[in-house]
Amino acid sequence: MDLDLVFSIASALALISWVVLFVFYENPVIYPVLLSGVIFFLAVLYLYFISVGLTEGGEGGFGSLDDVRQLFDSDHALLAGWIHYLVFDLFVGMWMANDTFILKINKWLLLPCLFFTFMMGPVGLLLYLIVRAIRIGKFTQYPFFRKSKKQLI
Template structure:
């Protein structure tokens, strides 16, 4: 399957998980489970993409996890770039599912959680940081 098509599929499928999280107050456990199933599906896609990349040839010249230039070389491959994108989709969704699961215990209202989820969707670590700050502020 062409990489562009895999990109579109992954980028669309992940929206099902985020929609479930946005609708979490309706049936929180079921919505968290839905999001986590989508994340698991994306994890399977990631493994398939990376497995395919490893099986079809050597890494680009200079590819390494040890230097910034090595990372740049690694992601010069469209297959590796797609793998990285799917990695982000899966992990950000998983973090969002944790935020939704944790919010009732942390007494974070859903309207405020939605802001954290949007930021987690768009800029994962920034959204997680916002959630952790909101959670800490709600404890006081």
Template sequence: MNWDLIYTITNNYALLMWLILAFAPRRPAIVTGLFYGGVGLLAGTYALIIIPLMTGLIDGGSTAPPDFTTLTGVRQLLSSPGGATVGWIHYLAFDLFVGLWVARNADKYGFARWLQIPILFFVLMLGPFGLILYLLLRFTRYNKVADAVMPE
């Protein structure tokens, strides 16, 4: 498999989805498109690759069998071209999902887009750090923990 090509395509596609999320109007059709066409397509790509990769049907570039039970096993998996690519697609799909939730929740509670964009950037680049920034922002504005963390 051409892991570099798969990486480049999925990475650029995810970046396009993030730009749409950050700057396009959040009309229902756009949000639905981001959910299914962005998150769904990335998750589907991951699903199409992960099973054949883990079962050895496609060559991921690792000589060791997949092992998620030890740090050494995870390091070996992620150090191979296939493992790194599929791991990255995993991050892309989940981070976009979280970013979409943050954006929709922030819209619901009236946070201006100029305030959302830096938080979305942190969700894109640092995942959980961006999410905690948003949760802290929600908590400081509304002072309700449950309301700040419950997805809708």
């Protein structure tokens, strides 16, 4: 399997998903489509490539930075790591977009948060948490996970 082709397909799929998420974030249909379609597909790709990458005989582990570097000596494991970023960043972006809708935060304030989440993960999340804190009037994110069932999509 051509790993560069898989990389390109996964990256393009993620980029398209981010654009769709921003444009259609108010439409509740987009969330199950992205979660059950794109994220599921990318997660299966991840599972395949991480399985191959970790069984190729490479050394490494999680005990030190050097151990982690050795884990990614395999191109399969490296591709899996990239897909890992794509999946989790998109999932965080979906949460932010849905939360923006619930809290009635201006769509244009969401745009830089999504952009930075796509490009630099935690930076975009941090930016969104600041925007969210300003909107709800306090920095403490509680009740971050305590939404009523009616508010969940």
